[in-house]
Amino acid sequence: MKKLARFKGGIKLPGFKSLSNQAPIRNVVLPEKLIIPLRQHIGEAATPVVEVGQGVLKGQLIATSQAFISAPIHASSSGRVVEIGKHPVAHQSGLAEPCIVIETDGNDTWHPDCHVDRPVEVLTSDAIRSTIKQAGIVGLGGAVFPSAAKLKPTRPIDTLIINGVECEPYITCDDAVMRHYANQVLEGVLILRRLIDPVEAIIAVEDNKPEAIAALESAIDRFKSDNRGQVNTIRVVAVPTIFPAGGEKQLIKVLTNKEVPQHGLPYEVGVVCLNVGTTVAIYNAVFKAEPLVSRIVTVTGEAVPRPGNYKVLIGTPVEHLLGQAGVSNLDMAQLKPQLIMGGPMMGQTLPHAQVPIVKAANCILVKNYSKQVMPPSMPCIRCGACAAACPIQLLPQQLYWHARGNHFEKLEHYHLADCIECGCCSVVCPSRIPLVQYFRYAKSEFRDHTIKARFADQSRVRMQAREARLERIKREQEGRKARRRAERKKKKAADQPATSTSHLDTTKSEEKKPAKTKQASVG
């Protein structure tokens, strides 16, 4: 077997995985209301294709978009559309985004086109791709990049990587998927293999999940004994548990020893990378005609009575899910826990528990507020621990100085834009400086600065164009005046005996004029 490479930086973190990965995947009681945001993916928001008052069935298309980088949205259960409008979503500042609100009818009736077995073998690759796109499948690892956009790479692919690393502490939804849906993962990989024809396919799992690795390997053995030889190119590879080994770029480095070019995409080095949850979603879409209407969500934290993994409909309010996990509204009111969507390293706080579960929501982490008091930060002592921990090889302390001073050129010099906000630098900082928070702030300031700079540039160009235009008009007027004068002269000359020289003069000056205005407009 090929030796694994190591990505630079990264840190070891306590996992807290056993809190949530002991129980099987549980179902959630159907909520009364589903709040389904129109933008749950990177790219264009979808536009609604249903109206308020309209009845919908589970799996029915309710919003779509024509853009290449976008994903359609489906009703997660049967019921009636009661509202299309802005609703608070999983955003730190409690930002409201357009959502479709469905009142469920309790029957959870599938749309007749969905939830049926499909003859996969006879489907063409393009038909499968279109199925995946229409099923609204996005990267379920958290990046929510529309998966269909990855499946027609413009160059040959060496390695298909199925990412089951799940390096964030606490989160175990991918672990649960691999343990309990190993067959579906493999079926999904076989479909992907058909679509992008890689030399090899690797399912990467962090070595702290031996059960998941065993489940996948025994599934491969089953496939082999069923004479499905295609699984021969699929390998399960255990990767060392170092955060953020599950980051796409880091994982590609570990498995292939290649680096994705700066500002580039994995396919440029012959790699396509998808999450295990996404792979199962692809299986469900292609084999069962089920669009992405639910996902596995980890609900965890020391204060949760029934931590574990739940199969949750997209749009389910977090409150409802927490109730299922034993966290009552009373607890919420009394303890005021911090709610984090995602993991403790890269997740985001929720403003309240009324926001819906979206396609990106891999985990709801309930943190006890009182235990979260951070020690005060000290001045940077330039120890360089942050630089040693950075998986991108940035110099966080330099970025920190320049972020504090809004030195945009320096921030660019030190590659602020490449920061993946993994949080390693903050965790190792002995001075407890919230580095990532500074970088996030600096990024938004930088964006603001760039927009202003571009606006200023545009204004300058407009100003110059205006000056050139006024100049041209002035010249044209002068030209007309000169012509008129000349004509008048000519008339006079016609009245009197004409001279040829004056006529030549005027043509010369007219020839010069257009050339001059051209120069002015260029400058």
Place this chain on the structure above:
Amino acid sequence: MTSSTPNSSPFVPSNASVAQVMGTVLLALVPGIIIYIVLFGWGLLNNILITTLSALVFEWLMLVLRDRPVRVFLLDGSAVVTAVLLALTLPPLAPWWIPALGSFIAIVVAKHLYGGIGYNSFNPAMAAYAVLLVSFPLEMSIWVAPQAQLGESLDILQHWQYLWSGTLPASTNIDALSSATLLDHMRTEVAQGKSLAQVQESATFGLFAGSGYEWVNLGFLAGGLFLLYKKLISWHIPFSMLIALAMIAGICYLIDPTQFASPLVHLFSGATILGAFFIATDPVTASTTPLGRIIYACGIGLLTYVIRNWGGYPDGVAFAVLLIGLTVPLLDYYTAPKVYGARAGYEKS
């Protein structure tokens, strides 16, 4: 400066603290200090006590004057580390005001006037040592002979008495206690035309380097390796500095062994090991990039050798650290590591 709950990621609290870093550094200094005291008497302990107490007083004073949170900064341990490092550079028989004045220069001038912890351009302990050495060359050159060479030695009370009164017990005098260090001795003797072989027969030469100091250096080496093991320092600075020093010393030694001491002598005499693992690695004043650290430390190693052989002072670690420290901003700027994918992007374009 205030405690708060982070409202954006990461929510994992930092697993390190400045106090923890400084505490580990102090712990790593212990073996060297114990060997030093065993071999050279109680003088060092006096110096450590005076520098530490005065450093804490000056630190407190400056924090109050600068209106900084006193508790947090006083307990961060940085002043104590500076004080102990300073004490280790001072002659054990220095009068009490030498370590006290050193603390003042280190904490008040070199540290707080430049902005306090994290902002100082020069290593405070080294700055203080340099100022003292230039200003008080006599007091700064009374080095104690190893106790094994002395027929008699001062006990701790006699040391205290000497320290405060400046008078020794009637039976001894200062000439009886003091002795030149090997580096000092080599310098004067070679300048007088003697060969190194003769120097090495003198009492200043021990088993393989400076008598007594070789063991102290080994003690610091043990502490330094502990810091490496704890990942508090990276290998770049100590190894580059020692290799650079050993290489230039080796080349000169090969050219003329009667004039130039062996690499072993240079590595285990004077402040070499202490400098390599505890002083040049001072994070605030050292370079922070891997390549920058290598260049920075090689510079210190080479300059130390140059000063020892051709400069005005027997040892050169302090001046080398201070001088090469000036290049750090430049080094950091030009040696930033390639970020992930930058190389790949370069090939592509």
